[in-house]
Amino acid sequence: MERCPGSSHEYDCAFLDEAITDGRVAHGTSVREQYASDESPHAGRLPDAVVWPASTDEVAAVLAAANDRGVPVTPRSGGSGLEGNAIPTAGGIVLSTAEIEHVEVSPDDLQATVGAGVVYDDLNERLAPYGLRFAPGISSGDVATVGGMVATNASGFNAVRYGETRDHVRRLEVVTADGRVVECGRDVVKTSAGYSLKDLFVGSEGTLGVVTEVTLGLIGIPEHRRAALVTFPSRVDASGAVADAIGSALVPGAIEFIDTTAVKMLNAYRDDVSFEERPTLIIELHANNGGIEEDLAFAKAICEDHGMRSWEAAAEENLDDIWQARRDKYHATKAYREDWEVALVGDVVVPISAYPEIVDEVARASEDLDLMTSCVGHAGDGNLHFTPLVDPDDEEMLERAHELNERVVRTAISLGGSATGEHGVGIGKRQFMEGEHGPALDLMRSVKETFDPNGILNPGKVLPDS
Template sequence: PVNGGITLAFEKHMNKILEVDMENMVAVVQPGVINKDLQRHVESLGLFYPPDPASEEYSTLGGNVSENAGGMRAAKYGITKDYVMALRAVRANGDIIRAGKRTIKDVAGYNIAGILTGSEGTLAVITEITLKLIPKPKYVKSYMGIFPSVEDAMRAVFKSLASGANPVAMEFMDSLVVQALKEKLGVELPEDAGALLIGDVDGNVIEEVDFQLQMLQESFEANGAQAFVVAEDQEGRDKLWYARRNASPSITIYGSKKLNEDISVPRSMLPEALKKIYAIGEKYGFKVPCFGHAGDGNIHVNVMVDGSDPEQLEKGHEAIIEIFEMVVEMGGTLSGEHGIGTSKAPFMNIAFTPQEIQLFKDIKAAFDPNHILNPGKMGL
């Protein structure tokens, strides 16, 4: 703990899937259940829990709820908050509360479950989670669009979605990431790719899947795509997704330390946002490889510096501040899914007015007047 105290760890003794209600398509779990374990369990029953953060193999559902975790499938299926129906939690004074119901509709009282979701453990200790499930789609195919430039790729993102395409995921990698994957991991990718868009489409009839792919191909090609590749089988899908899942570790060829932020902007602002991010990197003399969830406007920005050079670290953080200011001016946010924690807490005043920050503090005081739960997180 940053400020002393104790750490509550639920993964050993509160790690059970308590119930899967097939009739109402609901799962009740303890906070220490691993995300992927729930996915596998409900899929064996023909159901589906879509939120899939990159940490799905080891992150817990309690942590996912506390962070309001996203993932690659957010473009179509949304994020954790869209599946939280009810919570049981313990307040700092020991009171046990229940928030929400396992009903589709519930407008009685304040949405306390919504307030607790994404609160980063600052308001209460979550001890039980009721999650919405949906039927598992029968068919999935993967695709890759190859573009000459980032601007072309980002324009294809919002224009294809606005035209009615509904992909499960639409992931983005720029040319710096493509080069890093080739150099560090030997991944076979197009030599002249300025940017790649990789994703999935799904559906319950194969014609629906193929129609979605056709829509994406037409839109991508209308916005400058050089090629459109479809992976029909699991081996092909794994090959496409291997590149995206290894984007983050590959970029260390550009610097020993990455200052990684997960900014999010309205999708239509993606071309302009990335143009300005690269300009800020050039201003400070840093490579800034970018990748992420373009389908929902969430980009992972990586300012690459020499971690042993204090001057570079200082300039890198100055570049991050400029990026934050630019993103907020565009109507975006400091964090699309990673949360604020302590590292982004000093920048909350960029995104929120003093009155808004005071409201956060008032809510914190109402739940936890003695400030014993995750003190200092989010600057509260």
């Protein structure tokens, strides 16, 4: 470990200028400051250097050199993480994969091989002319990259029908901590050939290796889409309709829950909308044949069973209007009180039958703790996001927000669920891993030690200190 006493740098990262020779290294404070934090509310930390390798070989050169010197490396892609996944908590190097952005489409194989730095929305724009799509449907698709999505096993709106990022990854190219380049998986839809290392890297948040290239399975863009905005008398009615829909033969393209507080914030955010201020679902259906109308009627009947108050179905060309509401939600929350801030973005997941219970728990806990909390969720997956707003100058209030998070996460785990459905563990969820995984945590630690014996890769993430 080389320290650099007398400067503000903890690690001497001059070696990067040898590994990356054409200037894609920054040692200056202003750039380092930009890479000290991510989209999350977690406290940032200055890295000692930032590097943008443009190829797998350059990533390998950086890692081999950093590993020899014991210098921490925090991989980063879009920086849209909500749990501090890309904050360089131990200093050292931030390694951005943003420059690795090649795309090769194999339409006949419903497959694309892409660099880790390719942005989700950009990829889908490239795929659209082929009638294909990378399907998890994440909220921050204008920023999030494929590499980052693999790192956190991200997903979103459409995971209920098409699965999480993991379900689409066929092959990964990964650089190990000591700079070896390995291929994990094959360009096929299934295989039984040995240990699925690719699945070990998916969701490991750059703590086991740095993903440089991904072969993704794609889906055909559905020929028919319908959506409806549905309101209910209570949150329990709305979430009960979700559980019933999933337990039925329906496989929705998306099914989103928006609570009354979130609807109020949306109405306040935009002058041109006026939603009914009730618990709301957005249900979207996909099909490649005319059977979609039958499905829509079936979905409506389920909502009627749960006392639905209004049903606004959209034609194909107006789907975006309905979705705009959900897409604005995060910004509407942040804007709701100018002087207040988002304390955290909760991300629990529970068995679908427990969805009404977890929705209710967030509401009760917010009341008990006197917090203003809005909820949305990829309800069809049992995934719920909750966003308490706090006065940033009120330490005690912020503490109550963290108490809310802790209470809801522990409830989710006790219901058989998980501390995080799609944001990853990062910094914020490490404290819950013991409760969620129990003895399996020791195996995870062994895996970490095997893959990264010097502990240089994204230190301080995923696994709690032992």
